[in-house]
Amino acid sequence: MYRYDKYDQAMVDARVEEFRDQTRRRIEGQLNDDQFKPLRLKNGLYLQLHAYMLRVAIPYGTFNSEQMRKLAHIARKYDRGYGHFTTRQNIQYNWIKLEEAPDILAELATVEMHAIQTSGESIRNISADQYAGAAADEICDPRPWAELLRQATTFHPEFSYLPRKFKIAVISSKEDRAALRWHDCALRIVRNEAGEEGFEVYAGGGMGRTPFIAHQIREFLPAQQIFSYLQAILRVWNLHARRDNIHKQRMKILVHELGEEEFRRQVEEEFQTFLALGTDFPQAEYDRIAEYFTPPPFETGLPEEIDRSDPAFALWVDQQVVAHKAPGYAIANISLKPIRGIAGDISAEQMDVVADLAERYSFDDVRATHAQNLVLPHVRKADLYAVWQALDAAGLADANLDLITDIIACPGLDYCSLANARSIPIAQKIAERFQDMDRQRDIGELKIKISGCINACGHHHAGQIGILGVDRKGTENYQLLLGGSGAEDTSQAKITGPGFDEAGIVDAVERTVERYREIREPGERFLDTYRRVGLDAFKEAIYG
């Protein structure tokens, strides 16, 4: 993985001192709350319902055991002994004291971590495929480009006071594990006929109250020109976005209003300006970064067989383990979705267990996923049983990846000051209802995503089953949506009809699932059946 040199380290160290100074000026009254807010947000610090929340960046979802142990330490010392992995591969802490935030940032800087641009109207932490460097289907590791763009977009002087947030994702496979086209700027690494590396560029995606799937604006952009092209996109948006209504300032709105063609034309024109400036990073810098992502020293001649004599282990392997590109190795997914747990939450003790396992069995490499789970990307198949035993002892061995209980849920009204309804208890009730493993496996892939308000942090637009919590005359009400996808077959879920109360939404999900089981054809996932028969075929079952 990437390691800081003296320049990167000096940058995060200076950032800590800057934030300490800004906090001092706030406390002394030189900055009012309105002026301080964007500064703390650019350092990941939100004010929630009960306390400050700190969101720590995990660039492209990759981190190591030392960093994980530091995250555990922060959970113990500054929070309540746990952390929460988010839908953008970051981790956040829910019970932070403002006056301690500079100290936490200083602790993070000692392990090459930060909270820079994890919030506010900035270019956010860049997300990527959680299987990068391990996936059998990738054409190259997307992370060197993500790291190059991390540096290029850190403290960018022209684009630090953007109209709204700006999210970038990078993948390099056909299969999309990163909800690519739900980002403001989505990059897929491809090769052209001459075998050269480049990007398919998509722009204008996003969830929130006005969801859009990103449009392809470039079929092939030579890889070395990506920073010019990105700056062109940002400049068009920065100059022309509305500034009078915060709900209409995301880039997706501008792309929609200008139309794909006109937006592309303006970007291409601005692109020529940036190309002429020569601000792109040279090949030598890409090569320097890529060096850090050379594959670990995989052993050869390892056994492929896995001893499946322990049925609980065999079940975990079937559900959580994915093919690796190196023979004898496997990708092991760690579920953070235990029944009765909170999606994405992990205790400090569990973090230490995962850190130990990464160090011992996975070349010191851990990944966070947008579905709020973790990954050990490089495990010898022969070690899977030992890994599973350790996970099981720590309460981390649930075998529900992509099943109905692997629910994405935002923090909702339990924590968030924007929320209209709780998300966590709904996810828990659905998971309890469907906890029987045979039933879950019979239902198969079914991605439920729950948001506690229209800002859609729980990705309900991309849920095969989406749930949106709203406030209806002072009581929580839940709308049901069907047919969304955050995968390569990206689609936006459609609302089924009137909403439900807390008990009613769980029943409605069950009726939806049972209808699917009645009408599915062999081999069809829920989403396939939905696409074949349409919404109406489910409405009758849902509303009777």
Place this chain on the structure above:
Amino acid sequence: MADTFRYRDDAPHEEPAITLDSFIEQPGGASAVRVEAGDDVRQLIPYLDQLQLIEIAFPRFRDGRGFSSARILREAGYKGELRAEGDVLIDLLFFMRRCGFDSFASQHVLNPVDVEAALNRYSNVYQDATDDAVPIWKLRHG
């Protein structure tokens, strides 16, 4: 206008700035123009040689359009004074300098010690802009 900081050696330009619309109607006369946040500064590009002061308004500090406007003018070769005016806060100054602003007329009182600290906090930068800071990638590769 509460506080002015200037980072140029030449004498301050005294002529009052006129609006961009008025300037474009009768280009040739004035040498100082005021640009509002939504104005298209590219209209000024044919006249940059005759302009000695361009003032870019920051009506609210969160409105970052002026950063792009400034950089566009500098990239087009503008050499005169480029002033950020309005809701200009200390923590914007470093980015403003990098985008080509060389004077600030803030509606707030800014502590000069904090201003200097903010401008000198980062010894390096990750990317090129319109200042002469050398990006880190260039330092790495000599």
